[in-house]
Amino acid sequence: MTVTVVGSIAFDAVQTPHGGRERMLGGAAVHFSLAASFFDEIRVVGPVGDDFGDEEYAVLHGRRVNTDDIEHVTGGKTFFWSGVYHENMNARDTLETELNVFETFDPKLSQQSKDADVVFLANILPELQLNVRKQCERATFVALDSMDLWINIAKDALIAAISEVDCVILNDSEVELFTGEREVVAGARKIMQHGPQAMVVKLGKYGAALVTPDDSFWVPAFPVDVVADPTGAGDSFAGGFVGCIAAHGGDASFDVLKLAMAYGTAIASYNVEEFGTERVARLTGAEIVERVEELQRITSFETLEVALKA
Numbered sequence: 001m002t003v004t005v006v007g008s009i010a011f012d013a014v015q016t017p018h019g020g021r022e023r024m025l026g027g028a029a030v031h032f033s034l035a036a037s038f039f040d041e042i043r044v045v046g047p048v049g050d051d052f053g054d055e056e057y058a059v060l061h062g063r064r065v066n067t068d069d070i071e072h073v074t075g076g077k078t079f080f081w082s083g084v085y086h087e088n089m090n091a092r093d094t095l096e097t098e099l100n101v102f103e104t105f106d107p108k109l110s111q112q113s114k115d116a117d118v119v120f121l122a123n124i125l126p127e128l129q130l131n132v133r134k135q136c137e138r139a140t141f142v143a144l145d146s147m148d149l150w151i152n153i154a155k156d157a158l159i160a161a162i163s164e165v166d167c168v169i170l171n172d173s174e175v176e177l178f179t180g181e182r183e184v185v186a187g188a189r190k191i192m193q194h195g196p197q198a199m200v201v202k203l204g205k206y207g208a209a210l211v212t213p214d215d216s217f218w219v220p221a222f223p224v225d226v227v228a229d230p231t232g233a234g235d236s237f238a239g240g241f242v243g244c245i246a247a248h249g250g251d252a253s254f255d256v257l258k259l260a261m262a263y264g265t266a267i268a269s270y271n272v273e274e275f276g277t278e279r280v281a282r283l284t285g286a287e288i289v290e291r292v293e294e295l296q297r298i299t300s301f302e303t304l305e306v307a308l309k310a
């Protein structure tokens with residue numbers, strides 16, 4: 001199967017209580033691609049400027065990500081984002097967003113990218129997400145991510161995009177902003193009224209919930225010793241989640257979705273242990289499997305009999 005991802009390719013600057021980086025490879029489409037590359041052939045679509053060079057391509061090629069549809073805008077500068085995390089690593093403040101080549105981005109998909117079986121619409125302008133969705137007529141599973149900005153300023157366009165996808169991936173504060181609902185399942189089901197049959201609600205360091213019209217499934221975050229930099233955790237989760245579904249032929253049955261939650265969780269947990277793409281770029285399949293198995297061990301229990309008092 002082929003997975004196409006459309007989204008930001010970036011240089012990020014971050015500061016966290018564990019240090020910082022002035023300029024590191026990032027962007028939603030990059031984090032997603034590296035994570036999803038463990039499952040299938042990934043084609044990444046997004047714009048870069050003259051400052052994006054061999055070193056950055058080498059990271060993607062190191063995981064065999066197909067970069068043919070990365071659009072090099074001559075004379076342009078790559079999207080730049082900077083943020084700071086405080087003691088509570090669940091919240092971050094954006095310091096700067098320089099859209100640069102992203103400002104006029106109009107996704108141009110090659111025929112191979114249009115022919116993908118599985119598509120991830122990373123966080124970009126909802127109109128562009130819908131445009132890409134329409135170009136990928138053959139896709140059997142399409143997932144979409146978004147952010148507070150689009151919920152605030154382009155909600156109708158976002159609803160139009162959501163109504164054309166199979167799965168929406170948002171964090172809990174975005175679900176609340178979108179629906180006014182504080183409760184995860186109730187909020188997710190409100191969003192699913194627009195069409196999708198599944199929703200993933202990311203809960204930061206508390207894990208993630210999968211919600212379908214008549215069921216739900218919960219995974220904690222994999223417990224790691226140190227969270228150095230959470231940037232890209234959500235997109236790494238999405239890469240593992242969507243990648244796992246692609247590896248199952250685009251089958252979005254509840255059993256596959258649950259397994260996909262575990263793979264997303266495992267890869268995201270590696271992502272946060274170092275800055276940017278540093279850890280996932282040298283991750284191995286065996287390491288992913290190790291954490292998926294450990295996650296299963298620490299979340300399952302026997303229903304032994306307990307004599308409860310009246």
Ligand code: AMP
Pocket residue numbers: 008009010011012026027028081097123124230231232233234235236
């Ligand atoms: P995550 O931590 O999973 O939410 O993803 C963080 C990544 O999203 C960073 O690598 C940023 O480059 C990228 N990013 C931040 N702001 C935006 C934005 N407005 N549009 C697209 N991508 C963004």
